[in-house]
Amino acid sequence: MSAQTAIRVTHLSKTFNQHRVVDDVSFTVPAGEVFGLLGPNGAGKTTILRMLTTLLTPSAGHIAIFGHDLQTAGRAARACFGVTGQNAALDEDLSARENLLIFSRLNGLTRAQARQRTQELLNEFSLTHSADKPIATFSGGMRRRVDLAISLITRPALIFLDEPTTGLDPRTRTQMWTTIRHLVAQGSTVFLTTQYLEEADTLADRIAVIDHGKLIRTGTPAALKEATGASKLVLTIADLDQVTPAAQVLATALEAHPQVSGHTLTTPFHTTDQVAIGLSALKRAAIPVAHLAVQAPTLDDVFMALTVGQN
Known part of the structure; x- marks a missing residue:
């Protein structure tokens, strides 16, 4: 086992009860990487995460964290x-500072160390102005930042984030993304489960789809999109009466x-030659195009292609 794994x-x-919810899954996560685990509800993501974090015992197979079985x-x-x-998992009646102090002591820090680490985390997560307010008054995003701060008290080399931005507004989600990037820049490895494909596309170095x-497929977002997703030709036909004939030509x-x-036709394609042939065919059929756009494949396309066929 490499120390870099x-x-x-x-x-x-x-x-569980003779029902296999995780079935012969293998993968590696190099140190310093953001690794995203994607899958539909009930795909087995949470079960895998619970096994990785020692909350569940595997029925078969092995897990090693930085070489430790x-x-x-x-x-x-x-x-x-x-x-x-x-x-x-916060005490609603206590402040952010008090929660951090308690968890610091539970993690074995002395009183002086706990006070120092608490202040460092309050600063790092922009919580100093609200540090002494009860958690009950915090927004969802602030609570999530406190929870993430607690998980970093001991400066772990690996951080498991289970849908860390679920329920957050777009602005707060973006702030969390910045925080995650900062953690990686400092040398942390992040294992991320998320229901937001944009989030995985933005943050993950590699993605596993389950x-x-x-395990259906593993790769970088770009490689998965190139291998699985198709680009789309989006055409707006000027004359509504010509939409059906245009669809037949493009098909x-x-x-x-x-x-x-x-008035809009959206058609997947795999080569630019197909687009050229389609546009030439529309021109020969005297069907004018009011607007044309090409959409690159997205992680949504990959997700649908890899999982819909499995249902």
């Missing part, structure tokens, strides 16, 4: 990571059935 998962499986060196492995879940407990030229919405 943060997580190594080998043939991991989990069975979870079965034989669980305590050493746990010392390497912090976890931030979807719901902040469905029905099986032949691009070898794909266009989606029709009013």
Whole structure:
């Protein structure tokens, strides 16, 4: 096991009541990477995360965190990571400062160390102005920042983020993205589960797509989009009466059935030659095009292509 490998998962499986919810999953996460785990609800993401963080015991397979096997060196492995879940485990009646102080002491820091680390985290997460207000008065984004700060008290090398921006408004979500990038810039490794494909596309160096407990595909966002998603030709037809004939022309030229919405036709394609052939065919048919656009494949396209067929 290389010291530069943060997580190594080998043939991991989990069975509940004879139902296998995680089925022979293997992957590695290099140190310093943001690794995103994507999948539909019920795909097995949470089960994998709970096994990685020692909350569940695998039915089969092995997990190592920075070389520490979870079965034989669980305590050493746990010392390497912090976890931030979807719901902040905070005392609502206490302030952010008090919560951080308590968790610092629970993590073994002396009183002086706890005070110092608390102030560092309050500064780092822009919480100083609200540090002494009760958590009950905090917004969802502020609570999430406090929870993330708590997970970083011991400066773990690996951080598990379970849907860290669920329910946050776009501005606060963007602030969290900045925080995550800052953690990586400081040398942390981040394992991220998220329901926002834009988030995975923006943050993750590599992505694993899981469905029905099986690992479907792993790769960089760009590679997944190139291999799985198709670009789309979006045309606006000037004359509504010519939309149906235009759709027929494009279906032949691009070898794909266009989606029709009013004057607009949206057709997937794989080569620029197909686009040229389609536009030439429309010109020969005397069908004028009012507007043309090409849309690159998105992670949404990849997600749908990889998971819909599995249902």
